[in-house]
Amino acid sequence: MDRAHGDSYTATLFASMGMHRPMKNTRKQPVAVVIGATSKWQSDGRNTKLAHGKALDDSNIPVGMRWGVGGALAQKFAKEGFFTVLTTRTASNAAALEAAIKQQGNACMTVELDLSSEKSIASAFASIRAEAGEPEVLIYNAGYLEGRDLPPGQELLEYIPVEMFDTAHHIASRGPFLVAKEVLPAMRKRGSGSFFFSNNAKSLRGTKRNTGESLYYPRVMMRTLAQVLTEEYSEHGVHVANVVIDGLIDSPGTRALPRAHNNPDIIINPMKIAEAFFYLHTQDKSCWTHELQLTPFPTKPSH
Numbered sequence: 001m002d003r004a005h006g007d008s009y010t011a012t013l014f015a016s017m018g019m020h021r022p023m024k025n026t027r028k029q030p031v032a033v034v035i036g037a038t039s040k041w042q043s044d045g046r047n048t049k050l051a052h053g054k055a056l057d058d059s060n061i062p063v064g065m066r067w068g069v070g071g072a073l074a075q076k077f078a079k080e081g082f083f084t085v086l087t088t089r090t091a092s093n094a095a096a097l098e099a100a101i102k103q104q105g106n107a108c109m110t111v112e113l114d115l116s117s118e119k120s121i122a123s124a125f126a127s128i129r130a131e132a133g134e135p136e137v138l139i140y141n142a143g144y145l146e147g148r149d150l151p152p153g154q155e156l157l158e159y160i161p162v163e164m165f166d167t168a169h170h171i172a173s174r175g176p177f178l179v180a181k182e183v184l185p186a187m188r189k190r191g192s193g194s195f196f197f198s199n200n201a202k203s204l205r206g207t208k209r210n211t212g213e214s215l216y217y218p219r220v221m222m223r224t225l226a227q228v229l230t231e232e233y234s235e236h237g238v239h240v241a242n243v244v245i246d247g248l249i250d251s252p253g254t255r256a257l258p259r260a261h262n263n264p265d266i267i268i269n270p271m272k273i274a275e276a277f278f279y280l281h282t283q284d285k286s287c288w289t290h291e292l293q294l295t296p297f298p299t300k301p302s303h
Contacts, residue, residue, distance in 0.1 A: 021130040024109050025083040032077040033128060033135045035113065035179060036142035036198075037086035038093045039068030041253035047145050048253030058252040063100050064271040068251040069198055070141045071097050076274035077137065078106035085128050085135070087113040115142055115175035116167065125182040134186045137281055140179060140222075141198040144171045147215035155209050164215055173221035180225070184233060191237040194281045197226045201246045201302035223291075230290050241280050244293040245273060246302050265298045 025031065040047035043058040043066065058066045064075055070086075078084040078101045086108055088094045094110045101108045109132060113124035128135065146164045180195065187193030202216035203223040209215055226242035233240055248254050250267045260267050273294060280289055295301045 021127065023131060023133075025107065025132040027083070027107065028133070029081060029083040029107060030136040031085060031128070031132045031134065032074075032082040032137035033085040033087065033139070033183070034070055034074045034077070035087050035115075035138070035140045035175075037067070037070040037074045037097060037110075038088045039070055039251050039253075040143055040145055041249070041251040042067050042071070043252040045251075045253055047148065048256075050145065050148060051253060052256060056252045056256060061252055061255070062271075064274075065250050065269070066100075066252060067097050068249055069245065069270045069273050071100075072270035072274040073139055073141060073198075073277055074108065075101055075104065075106075076271070076278055078108055079104065080278060082137065083132055084108040085132055086110045087124060089114050115178075116170040118178055121175070121178045121182065125179075134190070135183050136187075136192070137194045137196075138179065138183045139196045139198060139277060140176050142171050142175060143214075144168060145214055147209060148212055150211075152211045155211060160209075160215060165218075168215040168218045169221075172216075172218035173225065176222055176225055180229060184229070184238065187238045188233060188236040193237070194239045194241075195229065195233070196240070196277055196280060197222055197242045198277075199223055199226075199242050199244050201244060203242070203244060204302055226291075234288070234290075237285070239280070239283070239285075239288050241289055242291045243273075243277065243280070244291065244302075246293055246295040247299060248296075249273070263298065266296050268294060268296050 039045055044055040048056055064072050074084045074086050074097060086094045086098060091110050091112050098108055098110050111124045111127050114120040144167055146167045199219060199222055203219040206217050206220055223242050226240055230240040247268045248266055249270050254260055276292060276294060283289060293301055
């Protein structure tokens with residue numbers, strides 16, 4: 001039995017016996033959920049294997065950078081006293097990250113979540129509420145590689161399979177919509193909470209997909225959703241922000257790319273990105289930031 005079916009079976013068993021899932025957040029810490037806590041560019045990530053043809057050794061890379069932005073976010077919020085929930089499609093992808101957080105003396109749990117499945121999202125958040133509690137912070141950091149493996153000469157829309165667009169749509173727009181429906185009602189009733197999007201420069205306007213790039217133009221919809229939720233939920237005490245990460249993020253797979261070797265100053269430290277997210281969460285309500293663009297100093301900000 002796989003983990004997802006096992007969780008479903010366990011939940012059904014507890015319910016049939018009139019029992020509740022055991023609470024893992026025993027110290028009643030505030031809860032931070034990182035959607036997409038692992039990275040496509042981690043040592044054994046899909047992008048890393050696509051770009052380099054194999055998994056890479058990350059033993060010489062600081063632990064805060066081994067899992068890209070998601071791992072850095074999870075470690076930062078755990079360090080700041082949050083019970084951190086790591087979501088990933090397959091729990092084994094986050095096993096090393098979960099172990100690292102616990103070795104640092106902090107608390108976390110991993111929940112499997114498939115953003116293409118409404119049922120999976122609902123089940124994941126039922127587990128989070130039962131075992132951790134209602135989230136105070138939700139960071140949507142999910143990504144995808146679909147489009148990167150299309151060969152040169154197939155940049156136009158006519159070459160993009162519908163299935164590829166569906167995946168991008170599920171992760172960039174439908175997924176965050178469904179996740180928002182799971183967490184925003186409780187934040188609104190409580191009168192507080194942070195809902196942040198980890199986005200990229202392709203969200204700023206529609207642009208042609210270049211060879212080797214993911215199908216990013218659905219990211220514009222993610223930014224639009226952040227703007228809509230800002231208008232709808234700010235007055236209820238919920239801080240919504242779109243964070244545009246405008247550059248190459250340091251991680252095992254990206255660090256090994258030729259352009260990173262040739263100009264290491266263009267790489268963004270994910271631990272510093274995590275600090276920016278935590279800064280957003282701690283902002284006073286009188287001066288919230290709703291969009292933040294993070295760009296390394298040698299490069300011009302995208303627009």
